[in-house]
Amino acid sequence: MIPEFDLVIPQNLQQALESLQLSDHKASPLAGGTNLVVDMRSGRSSPALLVNINDLPELHEISLVGGELKIGGTVTIAELQAHPLVKTYCPVLVAAAEVFANPLVRNRATLGGNLVDASPAADCAPPLLALDAEVELVSLAGSRRVRLDDFFTGVRKTVVQPDEILAAVYLPAGKPGTVSAFYKIGLRKADAIAVVSAAIWIETGPDHRCKKARIALGSVAPRPMRAVQAENSLVGSLLTAQAIQQVGRLAAAEVSPISDLRASADYRRKMVEVVVCRLLSQVTSQVQQQDDAHAA
Numbered sequence: 009m010i011p012e013f014d015l016v017i018p019q020n021l022q023q024a025l026e027s028l029q030l031s032d033h034k035a036s037p038l039a040g041g042t043n044l045v046v047d048m049r050s051g052r053s054s055p056a057l058l059v060n061i062n063d064l065p066e067l068h069e070i071s072l073v074g075g076e077l078k079i080g081g082t083v084t085i086a087e088l089q090a091h092p093l094v095k096t097y098c099p100v101l102v103a104a105a106e107v108f109a110n111p112l113v114r115n116r117a118t119l120g121g122n123l124v125d126a127s128p129a130a131d132c133a134p135p136l137l138a139l140d141a142e143v144e145l146v147s148l149a150g151s152r153r154v155r156l157d158d159f160f161t162g163v164r165k166t167v168v169q170p171d172e173i174l175a176a177v178y179l180p181a182g183k184p185g186t187v188s189a190f191y192k193i194g195l196r197k198a199d200a201i202a203v204v205s206a207a208i209w210i211e212t213g214p215d216h217r218c219k220k221a222r223i224a225l226g227s228v229a230p231r232p233m234r235a236v237q238a239e240n241s242l243v244g245s246l247l248t249a250q251a252i253q254q255v256g257r258l259a260a261a262e263v264s265p266i267s268d269l270r271a272s273a274d275y276r277r278k279m280v281e282v283v284v285c286r287l288l289s290q291v292t293s294q295v296q297q298q299d300d301a302h303a304a
């Protein structure tokens with residue numbers, strides 16, 4: 009049974025923020041409801057007031073703004089999957105959207121809800137960490153931008169305050185010489201929570217050496233994380249088979265997975281090594297394809 013609650017349907021963002029602030033921390037924004045309603049049913053969450061933010065146009069935009077891709081907080085996973093700007097500038101996020109839950113959930117679930125819910129297994133987190141995304145949080149006091157690196161604070165915990173709404177995610181629009189890839193291991197091919205997920209972004213120079221690297225991992229720590237030592241070891245290197253194996257081993261050494269009904273901690277750690285190596289091989293092929301395209 010869902011406990012009783014009041015529902016407000018604000019006409020604009022200002023009204024939504026006023027409702028949140030006036031509720032004395034007893035309100036929750038309601039986006040797709042695919043986490044919140046489940047939590048209310050189980051008793052994990054019992055807000056007295058739901059503030060429906062789904063129909064606010066201010067939160068639903070996808071646009072290029074000053075060299076950044078802006079994706080509104082209530083953009084759904086299905087919309088991410090299909091949008092031409094996201095496909096062009098952010099294919100790694102599209103790759104995550106394609107293996108997210110099932111079509112029914114993808115039509116309801118939002119990007120903002122996925123991040124604020126902050127499950128260690130949230131599918132959108134690794135691609136956005138790998139892309140060095142920032143989120144915009146708004147309240148009646150104003151707005152602030154937070155790097156996604158600093159956003160997650162623990163299992164289902166973030167820096168978002170009760171009077172704040174995640175208005176948008178900002179990503180640097182891709183530049184030449186950058187490549188990225190995502191992979192998720194689940195117990196089924198569809199409708200599966202990640203056992204391990206990983207996203208990799210690298211920038212290479214004309215000499216093919218790695219200039220910058222970001223390796224982000226899901227379901228292997230209390231929060232979505234970056235494998236910083238593995239990233240550092242890549243910088244300045246050529247992406248040889250030996251270097252790739254070394255990076256995979258380093259990434260596996262950085263994680264702190266748990267054993268649960270989906271997999272053991274040992275399996276997850278081993279799969280981090282396997283998936284990181286696989287993704288690095290994939291991005292190496294992408295670099296080669298970019299070179300071939302330039303040469304042609």
Ligand SMILES: Cc1cc2nc3c(=O)[nH]c(=O)nc-3n(C[C@H](O)[C@H](O)[C@H](O)COP(=O)(O)OP(=O)(O)OC[C@H]3O[C@@H](n4cnc5c(N)ncnc54)[C@H](O)[C@@H]3O)c2cc1C
Binds near residue numbers: 042120121123168201
């Ligand atoms: C059957 C099923 C399968 C699923 N499969 C997956 C999967 O494969 N991968 C995956 O990552 N997740 C999965 N999920 C979890 C869930 O669908 C996602 O986390 C989803 O993105 C949550 O978004 P939502 O819009 O439904 O959030 P809601 O449930 O509406 O909200 C979640 C939380 O975030 C808060 N919130 C929402 N939007 C904002 C905002 N803009 N600003 C501030 N606070 C906000 C809410 O108050 C609430 O606390 C699954 C869920 C179900 C039920």
